[in-house]
Amino acid sequence: MPKWEIDDFIKSKEKWIMDCLALQQDQQEKREAFTIDYGSTITLRGSQYKITERGGTMAGFDSEVIYMPPGISPEQIKHTCVKIYKKIAKAFISDRVAFFAPQMGVAPSAIKINSATRRV
Secondary structure, three states: HHHHHHHOOOOOOHHHHHHHHHHHHHHHHHHHHOOOOOOOEEEEEEEEEEEEEEEOOOOOOOOOOOOOHOOOOOHHHHHHHHHHHHHHHHHHEEEEEEHHHHHHOOOOOOOOOOOOOOOO
């Protein structure tokens, strides 16, 4: 394909490309600005749970609140909430897989929950 044809195609899609780049930049800025701290409320499986400070060094979820050790930063709270989400998701999905696998006649080798941003 000649270069001029490629350039014409890109030129015809310039507005769409710029709109997509602007949207991507806006989403990145929102992600960076998003913070969670003690007293914040987050949604987990359709219900709202408050993040509370609780003595000790462990964070967790007790079906009523999400608790965090005292004195950690909002960034650490956010990171810990993601870990709690993954742990709960893995337990839930593992139960569902165990229920449906025999019905489908399959046996998955592993169940993994990760923070994939892209798949190669």
